[in-house]
């Protein structure tokens with residue numbers, strides 16, 4: 383199970399941060415990911431306007 | 441020690457800071473952006489009437505003056521709603537800086553490029569300051585009240601109050617600022633379609649000299665805004681012939697206004713509290729109003745030397761009375777409209793009168809929509825449902 387972001391697709395809009403229920407994401411120069419807080423729910427992937435985030439559950 | 445620290449120099453934060461500074465309180469505003477207002481994350485539309493709260497907007501912040509809105513049905517027919525007051529398409533990068541200047545001139549200190557990483561609490565459970573970083577140097581600073589005006593994009597609101605945006609209550613948006621496009625330049629253009637922009641709409645907001653913000657917001661789903669925007673552009677050669685000057689994205693809350701925006705020594709305002717108009721996603725005016733209402737309550741609490749949750753909760757009461765109940769009605773309106781098929785929308789635009797559009801934008805009651813729907817036989821059943 384992994385969370386990943388393609389920084390060359392990401393537009394730094396912070397949409398993923400706004401919907402994250404566990405405050406696992408933060409927008410600085412790039413999106414910062416806190417593995418300890420993430421539950422891999424995939425909501426950020428859904429919100430992202432540009433397919434920058436991938437959450438795989440296998 | 442500062443009286444107030446404001447996190448975020450968007451319209452909410454600077455409006456709040458300005459009002460507090462005018463009342464003689466010491467205020468610091470921190471924003472992580474190297475340049476306040478940039479990158480923009482906005483269609484930049486604002487009604488002229490908003491100046492009642494924002495103040496008189498200087499010419500340099502205005503890209504284009506607007507007479508009204510052109511609303512397009514899915515079948516391409518349209519209706520013009522000419523507003524008595526009109527509106528603006530702003531230059532947000534200039535506008536946000538102007539608002540920050542206004543706060544600074546009133547006596548607040550504004551500092552860009554300052555990332556706030558945490559909000560600190562004392563042993564009594566009061567928020568008492570922030571932890572931040574300016575040009576590589578970490579610092580801590582204390583205040584009697586911390587205002588979180590970070591917009592929706594910060595985890596601080598979640599860490600402090602457990603607030604985040606529900607994914608079904610955001611519009612996921614992509615926008616191109618384009619040049620060399622041909623559209624009527626003194627109207628904003630709104631395209632409705634349940635197929636081309638499910639739940640949301642496509643907008644073309646002219647910025648003068650053949651420039652325009654061309655964007656769309658949709659309910660989040662597997663198919664992304666870019667695919668929808670590309671489809672729209674394919675159908676509109678008068679726009680797609682242009683060039684892309686900027687790519688902007690964002691997720692704007694179109695519902696889920698936060699019920700309880702305060703804690704001991706802490707206030708959430710603006711888009712951070714999902715204070716956005718749920719029918720069109722406009723958040724500038726709401727942010728300013730929210731920031732100002734927060735400032736009024738904070739000023740009163742500081743004067744009385746009581747910044748407890750109980751004292752600050754007057755902000756909840758005032759905001760919900762002045763804005764929340766109204767925006768809740770607007771949300772209901774959107775919920776009804778989003779169920780309409782393209783056929784229904786064609787009929788709706790056909791049945792609309794210009795003054796209806798103006799009333800909807802202001803947040804008309806459901807009964808007004810019902811009255812419009814009653815004009816079309818196939819929409820009557822939806823209308824009955826509303827009454």
Ligand SMILES: Cc1cc2nc3c(=O)[nH]c(=O)nc-3n(C[C@H](O)[C@H](O)[C@H](O)COP(=O)(O)OP(=O)(O)OC[C@H]3O[C@@H](n4cnc5c(N)ncnc54)[C@H](O)[C@@H]3O)c2cc1C
Pocket residue numbers: 447448449450451452453470471472473477481482483484485486554555556557589590591592593594596613614615655688689690691692709710711712716721722723724725727
């Ligand atoms: C695509 C799109 C189009 C839109 N179009 C329109 C429109 O046409 N008209 C309209 O009225 N509204 C529009 N909106 C909504 C509008 O842009 C926002 O609602 C409005 O900017 C909210 O103001 P705010 O001050 O609450 O937050 P923001 O303007 O988001 O300001 C928050 C500030 O806080 C800063 N910040 C965040 N976290 C931190 C931190 N940790 N440390 C320091 N600083 C931080 C940010 O850098 C930012 O400058 C649109 C939104 C989107 C996404």
